[in-house]
Amino acid sequence: MEKPLKTHHRLLLTGAAGGLGTALRTRLQGNCDVLRLSDLADVGVAQAGEEVMLADLSNADEVNAMVAGCDAIVHLGGISVEAPFAAILQANILGAVHLYEAARLHGVKRIVFASSNHVTGFYKQSETINADHPARPDGFYGLSKAFGEDLARLYFDRHGIETACVRIGSSFPEPKDRRMLATWLSFDDLHRLITACLSTPVLGHSIIFGMSDNAVTWWDNSRARHVGYVPKDTSDVFREAVYARTSAPDLNDPAAIYQGGGFVKAGPF
Template sequence: MDGDASLNPAPRTVLLTGAAGGVGTLMRELLPGHGYALRPLDLVPVPGAPDAIVADLADREALREAVRGVDAVVHLAGISLEAGFDAIVAANITGLHHLYEAVREEGVPRVVFASSNHAVGFTPRPREGEPLIPVDTPHRPDTFYGLSKAFGEDLAQFYWDKHGVETVSVRIGSCFPEPTSVRMLSMWLSPADCARLLHAALTAPGVGHTVVYGSSANTRAWWDLSSARALGYEPEDDSEKFAERLIARKGLPAPGSADDLYLGGHFCVDPPRWPH
């Protein structure tokens, strides 16, 4: 993971799964500016991309055709909130396995996997003066959704150890144009920083399987970005410019509430359900 990512040529073609989703839509706009030709894929038609692949992660033949000839995959597809266990398994566990099998069969060298902070959601959040949460903190998922992301990180490790497929697993915080809650002030990932992080994850040499946290350089950060920075990621944004207005409107989390106690916040007790 040592070295300057800018010295490594960017992959020419990247399969972007989940291209019609919230983060996928943002990345369709921003990643080409970093030198990528995107091959969008989603379960539904992708607005503004008539040539996008419409396919289900259950369709192994379609997935294999989708990955054929690409230099890397950015995998954003799947269920991104809480849902019933069977639905989570189908989309986020079985579907992810199908993707990795297609990648292995077609010889695609690298995947960037959208993991989540909810893989470690029951981790107590740090207080002022305490160390930031390290990337090697044990999995403590807060939902079936978070559990599927913990599985995804382990699956990525397995495919590296057994098949030599490299992965950067990005524990994404909250990627929106601006934070919408006080909790997000600590884990906001601006769209521009998200594109910078994905670019670093796609170009850094020798990543094996690397887990990183995905957030901007937030003043109120809860987690350690050192493994992301080691890939060449240099975040440029900070949520602090939104803090005064958000806190005035919503107030600080009540002491002893899930948003006050845990990294995963309200996901630990009353998670939003898919579809949202």
């Protein structure tokens, strides 16, 4: 893998105990002098060049302390699956407000916000959309991420805080099913995308689809060329194996009709 580009002195990574946080932990160390790790769950012992500061995103005081002294933020924290609204409200909506307000108070001017493809989950898999298409969330989780994108725009317009809203597709070691042939984002490409967002001279408020260089895709990333993200991995190398172990989709199933997959019929309502 290429040598990381150092972009900041102290970088905050929220959601550091999660799957993507764990995958990025060592990768992001090369982007900064000090990587501050935060989560509600235990992230383990701080290694060289790391700090650990656990925080509950629903607690404004804890979030304020978590952000203090940081130069930029990679915000992966919160609930990453469909859940009852009360839980989503605390972690993803109030948590995002607390994070942006803390960033304003402490002069943080650049954030990479982990949005989601579920912001647009009710577009069909037969469509190709770009960042200008209106949100069509497929549940409370997607709704919370749409709120986060609007919140980020407000704090950019009012306070000049630049944000990359990265609509992460499916970031795993390899695609699990046929849907992920379109949505897959390798861990290395995720790191390349975050590095581009942290280092581009002018970020503004940008919505970027988080995907690798997949032949099949529903998302047009041309609105984000100014960021300089160039994916180097592709789901295509897994296509034969995915087809061999999966059956053809039922085209009457909403999970096969809509881009959000199973999320369009998941959850408590």
